[in-house]
Amino acid sequence: MRLTVNGIERGIESAPLTPLLYVLREELGITSPKAGCQQGGCGACTVLVDGEARRACLLAVAAVDGAEITTVEGLGAPEALSAIQTAFHEHYAAQCGFCTSGMLIAAHAYLEHGGSGERESIQETLSGHVCRCTGYVKIIDAVAAAAGGEITSRQKWLPQTGEESPVEVPGAPA
Amino acid sequence: MKAVGARLPRYDGVAHVTGRTTFVDDVRVPGTLWVKALRSPAHNADIKRLDTSKAEAMEGVHAIITWQDVPLLEYGHLSALGIPADEPLLAKDEVRYKGQPIAVVAAEDETKAQLAVEAIELDLEEKPALFDVRKAFDSDAPVVHQWGNWYTHFEDEMDRRQIRKGSIQEAFDKADVIVQGVYRPAAIEHVPLETQVCQVVPEADGRLTIYSCTQALYFSMGVVAAHLQVPLNRLKFVGGTVGGGFGGKVDTATETMCSLLALKSGKPIKWRWTREEEFLCSSTRAPWHMEIADAVTKDGWILGRKMLTLHDSGAYSRFSPYGLTKHSFHHTGAYTIPNLEFDGYVVYTNRVPTTAMRGFGVTSVSFAVETHMNRIAKELGLDPFEIRLKNANRIGDTSPNGIVYTDPSTVPTILAVADELGHELPADYRTMSSEKREGELLPEHLVGQLGNPEDH
Numbered sequence: 001m002r003l004t005v006n007g008i009e010r011g012i013e014s015a016p017l018t019p020l021l022y023v024l025r026e027e028l029g030i031t032s033p034k035a036g037c038q039q040g041g042c043g044a045c046t047v048l049v050d051g052e053a054r055r056a057c058l059l060a061v062a063a064v065d066g067a068e069i070t071t072v073e074g075l076g077a078p079e080a081l082s083a084i085q086t087a088f089h090e091h092y093a094a095q096c097g098f099c100t101s102g103m104l105i106a107a108h109a110y111l112e113h114g115g116s117g118e119r120e121s122i123q124e125t126l127s128g129h130v131c132r133c134t135g136y137v138k139i140i141d142a143v144a145a146a147a148g149g150e151i152t153s154r155q156k157w158l159p160q161t162g163e164e165s166p167v168e169v170p171g172a173p174a
Numbered sequence: 175m176k177a178v179g180a181r182l183p184r185y186d187g188v189a190h191v192t193g194r195t196t197f198v199d200d201v202r203v204p205g206t207l208w209v210k211a212l213r214s215p216a217h218n219a220d221i222k223r224l225d226t227s228k229a230e231a232m233e234g235v236h237a238i239i240t241w242q243d244v245p246l247l248e249y250g251h252l253s254a255l256g257i258p259a260d261e262p263l264l265a266k267d268e269v270r271y272k273g274q275p276i277a278v279v280a281a282e283d284e285t286k287a288q289l290a291v292e293a294i295e296l297d298l299e300e301k302p303a304l305f306d307v308r309k310a311f312d313s314d315a316p317v318v319h320q321w322g323n324w325y326t327h328f329e330d331e332m333d334r335r336q337i338r339k340g341s342i343q344e345a346f347d348k349a350d351v352i353v354q355g356v357y358r359p360a361a362i363e364h365v366p367l368e369t370q371v372c373q374v375v376p377e378a379d380g381r382l383t384i385y386s387c388t389q390a391l392y393f394s395m396g397v398v399a400a401h402l403q404v405p406l407n408r409l410k411f412v413g414g415t416v417g418g419g420f421g422g423k424v425d426t427a428t429e430t431m432c433s434l435l436a437l438k439s440g441k442p443i444k445w446r447w448t449r450e451e452e453f454l455c456s457s458t459r460a461p462w463h464m465e466i467a468d469a470v471t472k473d474g475w476i477l478g479r480k481m482l483t484l485h486d487s488g489a490y491s492r493f494s495p496y497g498l499t500k501h502s503f504h505h506t507g508a509y510t511i512p513n514l515e516f517d518g519y520v521v522y523t524n525r526v527p528t529t530a531m532r533g534f535g536v537t538s539v540s541f542a543v544e545t546h547m548n549r550i551a552k553e554l555g556l557d558p559f560e561i562r563l564k565n566a567n568r569i570g571d572t573s574p575n576g577i578v579y580t581d582p583s584t585v586p587t588i589l590a591v592a593d594e595l596g597h598e599l600p601a602d603y604r605t606m607s608s609e610k611r612e613g614e615l616l617p618e619h620l621v622g623q624l625g626n627p628e629d630h
Binding site for chain 1: 183184186187188189190191192193194195196197199200202364365366367368369416417418419420446448449
């Protein structure tokens with residue numbers, strides 16, 4: 001079997017019924033998709049399969065033989081964040097970070113499919129994704145910001161990308 | 175001070191949004207063995223026979239540990255504070271909750287480990303179980319703990335956390351109304367997206383490197399060192415990246431057993447709980463039973479409070495005596511009541527042991543107190559905001575445990591809530607502040623009760 005993962009074609013050794021999640025994490029060492037529940041309930045393992053957001057824990061690798069897989073590693077690197085990654089960072093949509101990969105992939109697919117940015121449509125898109133830290137408002141704000149929609153968080157957001165931070169924070173984008 | 179009040183980028187934000195944060199499950203160590211646990215299928219039972227020999231002979235199985243492999247079997251989560259230990263790392267003669275670990279297996283993959291778990295021979299003799307804290311004190315209740323059905327080791331070997339302040343009898347004699355309520359918030363599972371997970375690597379120099387999802391790294395280090403009976407310098411803990419904790423990763427759930435398996439097998443060890451294990455076997459926020467009776471005047475002053483709290487500790491103590499102590503200090507909430515009679519018990523049941531969760535011990539009592547404030551207002555026909563502002567902690571008031579408040583925030587907080595909700599208040603309430611009581615805000619029952627913040 002073969003997969004194209006984040007643009008690179010890879011031969012797959014795992015048994016055909018191995019979940020795609022295990023193939024990515026254990027065979028290929030791509031660890032952004034997380035094993036949150038391993039039963040399709042939490043969304044933390046979500047990856048793009050030929051452009052569609054799918055649960056990697058429920059997909060046998062044989063069922064996606066030949067597919068193009070995109071994980072968060074393929075969305076953008078630290079020095080070149082994609083729009084949705086920048087929005088998540090700037091709106092504090094990632095707290096502990098464990099659900100973030102799945103959220104980002106689902107949100108990325110939403111934007112790619114022309115998501116309107118209306119809150120109801122974002123909520124529907126993310127309804128199968130569990131976050132226990134944020135209470136979702138900041139995540140929905142981040143997706144809305146990336147889609148040009150309305151932001152409702154009562155916390156005033158600062159600084160935006162390009163604005164000067166009052167103190168230097170390691171890892172912050174320049 | 176330029177960072178105060180400013181909003182800063184998260185230091186770990188870019189790593190999170192690029193999938194580069196290394197959680198414990200993302201650590202890659204070649205040759206790692208996977209762990210599965212034999213857990214109690216019964217709520218309360220004696221262990222009649224435990225035989226791991228068939229499981230040990232299975233293909234791919236490298237090590238199994240039971241209670242016999244633990245150098246110090248019982249070490250309490252609060253042993254360092256002098257609170258005695260009551261919980262074995264692995265069950266010995268009996269099990270006290272469904273899901274309690276009895277043996278753990280390290281094998282070449284999760285399937286082989288699980289098959290070995292199923293090959294362990296276990297005979298149990300089930301006993302009646304106790305689930306309701308209200309029945310724990312009955313003479314015919316099953317006794318579910320070696321100390322009885324409630325904790326007996328508070329200071330001077332008291333069997334409860336007790337607070338006495340002022341004269342409760344006088345308060346109840348003077349009251350116009352007694353307002354009573356019972357409050358019973360349920361258990362809550364923390365549900366971190368990252369289940370309990372640990373990776374231990376035995377190093378060539380005999381030390382162990384322990385990748386831990388703990389919320390309390392040095393605390394966990396002490397717990398592991400105590401069970402293993404080794405000095406701290408034999409353990410290198412790597413932590414700080416927690417995939418959600420909320421209090422549920424304060425208990426040391428996996429590190430000690432993985433360390434013992436690493437020492438026994440000489441191989442790297444990894445244990446990642448399933449979601450089902452996380453729900454059924456991990457600790458939860460405790461269910462609480464709280465009874466309040468307040469002596470109240472018809473114009474809304476709270477003269478005295480009697481309170482009984484039953485804290486469901488589950489099968490073992492863990493942090494519950496500490497949680498109940500915090501609870502007792504907060505049992506008047508954000509309000510000043512000069513006459514108090516509080517009794518709180520840490521009660522054992524056959525539930526999974528309960529633990530910290532966001533505001534350990536305090537959220538339960540806040541729920542009870544705030545609901546009770548509304549009940550008082552309703553029974554007296556008064557405004558719930560006004561009754562709160564009147565009794566609110568002010569500078570010079572004293573807490574249940576005798577602390578003099580120097581900067582209480584109750585008044586501005588309640589005024590802010592009223593503003594947000596558009597709730598109208600009379601001018602004399604609108605202009606209240608946290609300043610020391612005088613005039614009408616120093617009623618007879620608080621005269622002579624105020625402390626001096628300067629002495630604090």
